[in-house]
Amino acid sequence: MAKAAKDLGQKAPTHRKDTPSAPTRAEHPTFAREELQRILAERESWTQGELSEVLGKLAHRRARFETDSGIPIPDVLDPASVRETDYLRDVGYPGRYPFTRGPQATMYRGRLWTMRQFAGFGSPEDTNGRFKYLLQHGVNGLSTAFDMPALMGYDADHPMSRGEVGKEGVAISTLRDFELLFDGIPLGDVTTSMTINATAVIALAMYVAVAEKQGVPRAKLGGTLQNDMLKEYIAQKEWMIPPAPAVKVNCDVIEFCAREMPRWNPVSISGYHIREAGATAVQELAFTLADGIEYVQECVDRGLDVDAFAQRLSFFWDVHNDFFEEVAKFRAARRIWARTMKERFGAKKKESLLLRTHAQTAGVSLTAQQPYNNVVRTALQAFAAVLGGTQSLHTNSLDETYALPTEEAVTIALRTQQIIAHESGVDRVVDPLAGSHYVEWLTDEMERRALEHIRRIDEMGGMLRAVEEGYPQREIAESAYRYQRDIEAGERIIVGVNAFKTEGEEPIPILKIDETVARGQVERLREVKASRDAARAAAALGAVERAAREGTNVVPPVIDAVKAYATLGEISDVFRKVHGTYREDGRF
Amino acid sequence: MSPAKERPLRIVVAKPGLDGHDRGAKIIARALRDAGFEVIYTGLHQTPEMIVAAAIQEDADAIGLSIMSGAHMTLFPAVVELLGEKDAKDVVVFGGGIIPQDDVPKLKEKGVAEVFLPGSPTQGIIDWIRANIRPRVAA
Numbered sequence: 161m162a163k164a165a166k167d168l169g170q171k172a173p174t175h176r177k178d179t180p181s182a183p184t185r186a187e188h189p190t191f192a193r194e195e196l197q198r199i200l201a202e203r204e205s206w207t208q209g210e211l212s213e214v215l216g217k218l219a220h221r222r223a224r225f226e227t228d229s230g231i232p233i234p235d236v237l238d239p240a241s242v243r244e245t246d247y248l249r250d251v252g253y254p255g256r257y258p259f260t261r262g263p264q265a266t267m268y269r270g271r272l273w274t275m276r277q278f279a280g281f282g283s284p285e286d287t288n289g290r291f292k293y294l295l296q297h298g299v300n301g302l303s304t305a306f307d308m309p310a311l312m313g314y315d316a317d318h319p320m321s322r323g324e325v326g327k328e329g330v331a332i333s334t335l336r337d338f339e340l341l342f343d344g345i346p347l348g349d350v351t352t353s354m355t356i357n358a359t360a361v362i363a364l365a366m367y368v369a370v371a372e373k374q375g376v377p378r379a380k381l382g383g384t385l386q387n388d389m390l391k392e393y394i395a396q397k398e399w400m401i402p403p404a405p406a407v408k409v410n411c412d413v414i415e416f417c418a419r420e421m422p423r424w425n426p427v428s429i430s431g432y433h434i435r436e437a438g439a440t441a442v443q444e445l446a447f448t449l450a451d452g453i454e455y456v457q458e459c460v461d462r463g464l465d466v467d468a469f470a471q472r473l474s475f476f477w478d479v480h481n482d483f484f485e486e487v488a489k490f491r492a493a494r495r496i497w498a499r500t501m502k503e504r505f506g507a508k509k510k511e512s513l514l515l516r517t518h519a520q521t522a523g524v525s526l527t528a529q530q531p532y533n534n535v536v537r538t539a540l541q542a543f544a545a546v547l548g549g550t551q552s553l554h555t556n557s558l559d560e561t562y563a564l565p566t567e568e569a570v571t572i573a574l575r576t577q578q579i580i581a582h583e584s585g586v587d588r589v590v591d592p593l594a595g596s597h598y599v600e601w602l603t604d605e606m607e608r609r610a611l612e613h614i615r616r617i618d619e620m621g622g623m624l625r626a627v628e629e630g631y632p633q634r635e636i637a638e639s640a641y642r643y644q645r646d647i648e649a650g651e652r653i654i655v656g657v658n659a660f661k662t663e664g665e666e667p668i669p670i671l672k673i674d675e676t677v678a679r680g681q682v683e684r685l686r687e688v689k690a691s692r693d694a695a696r697a698a699a700a701l702g703a704v705e706r707a708a709r710e711g712t713n714v715v716p717p718v719i720d721a722v723k724a725y726a727t728l729g730e731i732s733d734v735f736r737k738v739h740g741t742y743r744e745d746g747r748f
Numbered sequence: 749m750s751p752a753k754e755r756p757l758r759i760v761v762a763k764p765g766l767d768g769h770d771r772g773a774k775i776i777a778r779a780l781r782d783a784g785f786e787v788i789y790t791g792l793h794q795t796p797e798m799i800v801a802a803a804i805q806e807d808a809d810a811i812g813l814s815i816m817s818g819a820h821m822t823l824f825p826a827v828v829e830l831l832g833e834k835d836a837k838d839v840v841v842f843g844g845g846i847i848p849q850d851d852v853p854k855l856k857e858k859g860v861a862e863v864f865l866p867g868s869p870t871q872g873i874i875d876w877i878r879a880n881i882r883p884r885v886a887a
Contacts, residue, residue, distance in 0.1 A: 323822025
């Protein structure tokens with residue numbers, strides 16, 4: 161262990177003025193020197209004694225033990241393992257800087273996390289029905305999945321939309337679709353999350369327009385727009401225009417919301433997709449925070465006061481299988497973000513330093529084989545997210561390796577959260593894993609490794625440049641390939657896939673979306689175009705184009721355009737005309 | 749088969765449709781390359797027309813389609829049909845992704861040679877290619 165600690169010391173990044181580095185300290189200030197020496201002596205004696213005695217008879221099951229990110233795990237962790245941690249400086253108290261233990265003082269004793277199940281499929285009417293079902297069954301926030309054409313900026317009748325309409329989310333082409341999507345749902349009372357990025361500004365505009373029709377002013381709207389393009393180029397890959405102008409539009413939304421929508425989270429800086437694409441937990445942590453740094457820098461560069469917008473930045477983590485590493489990731493993320501906002505950006509308001517986050521269990525960890533096992537995987541991941549102190553959570557359904565979830569499967573997923581919240585006892589205590597030698601050590605270790613990546617990205621000139629050069633994309637592809645190789649070599653066991661297999665499994669019921677949805681959507685689009693004031697729509701599109709060309713904030717003209725029933729595809733075409741399109745090379 | 753040494757198979761790995769989930773496609777492309785095949789990866793967001801044009805231009809023996817969006821019943825058969833129209837019926841089309849089990853026979857009826865479901869090991873795909881695909885005879 162002493163050796164491991166020394167290795168860590170060597171790996172610690174050199175201190176830079178702009179990026180806070182993990183603190184190093186030779187001794188734990190909360191342990192007296194003599195106490196530490198007694199612990200180290202005892203550890204040495206145990207290593208020579210019990211440990212080597214047992215290892216002499218029975219070797220470890222593996223040559224080395226490591227976390228899913230590849231962090232080597234020592235034989236035992238003890239107070240000396242975390243001697244460089246200063247409790248008050250690095251861990252502290254919930255709701256107090258650096259927020260390692262949580263963004264609020266009371267956490268779930270005050271309010272449970274928001275159970276927010278992502279939903280969206282078929283027509284707006286289909287999804288509206290699912291929303292109402294979820295609200296009846298106890299979700300307290302909506303979360304909207306859009307179909308691929310909507311995410312990429314194509315109307316339902318575009319040739320690129322062939323076969324895709326309503327398949328992976330709800331189909332949206334015009335404001336009329338949004339009116340049907342939220343029909344009968346009081347937007348002043350629910351909060352709504354919208355997972356949309358390249359065309360996020362259009363979705364926000366439509367939401368604002370529908371709320372106005374319900375008599376709810378935009379200032380009263382609560383919710384979250386994902387609006388994070390950097391991770392699209394890195395991982396999810398639904399884009400419309402090249403990275404630099406796309407980031408500019410993201411920041412237009414942040415700026416607009418800072419001014420006019422004080423309850424709205426204008427961006428959800430997302431690690432989820434980065435992880436799902438194959439990143440390790442450390443890479444997810446680092447790349448996501450580096451994305452956040454880039455957005456803050458862009459907003460500051462355009463003259464915004466950091467304390468005017470930072471409190472509405474929100475995050476979104478994946479929760480994968482390695483239980484303790486996931487818990488540590490949440491804790492390390494809050495600490496790094498708080499220090500970055502304070503030291504690098506000079507934020508002064510406490511709220512600007514808080515990392516508030518949504519989380520989702522890892523879709524990529526679900527297996528098509530023995531699908532009921534996915535309920536267990538999801539429960540463990542959800543429990544890790546709660547121990548990590550998430551503010552909001554989506555639990556995946558057991559059937560999601562095949563298709564969008566059925567109502568039955570979604571209900572089990574929601575019940576999983578309710579059991580954790582109301583039966584497990586985890587809601588009664590704040591950050592119960594604090595002080596665990598392993599969890600504190602791992603939190604420090606992940607912080608150190610993430611800061612190393614962030615430093616490298618800073619040296620490249622920031623995340624936008626790193627993305628343009630393909631750095632995070634390459635790193636992720638490499639990790640994904642290694643993960644797959646480990647599974648195929650049997651070095652990583654996936655129950656039901658490469659071990660404990662069952663022959664002749666019964667298929668489970670799945671949800672299918674047929675082509676009648678596409679026909680209905682195309683029909684409605686035609687009606688909207690025929691009945692709108694064509695001159696008003698054209699003029700509104702002209703205003704969007706002027707704003708895009710002149711570099712002024714595009715949000716207000718996009719709101720006017722959707723109100724004039726300009727379509728999502730038409731507005732996207734304006735952006736593509738001004739900024740061009742984006743293609744990734746075929747490297748693999 | 750001809751006793752002469754066969755040239756390595758040329759395989760186009762393609763992402764039809766709008767979904768951007770390329771983790772699987774890239775892993776397969778790399779595993780096939782490591783197995784000795786010549787691999788061309790199209791990149792994302794390809795129409796069936798673009799995929800078939802790439803296969804013909806690259807003189808491919810097979811096309812491997814990867815899809816997660818649920819549009820497989822539209823896009824996979826579209827690739828097979830277009831190959832027929834372009835006199836390239838003998839280019840073998842196989843695929844994988846998030847595809848429900850009961851769509852597999854329907855895809856096979858429409859000319860898709862094999863469908864690999866989630867959890868398929870890359871070695872299984874490599875073995876299937878070696879057993880089922882031969883270099884095309886120059887037209």
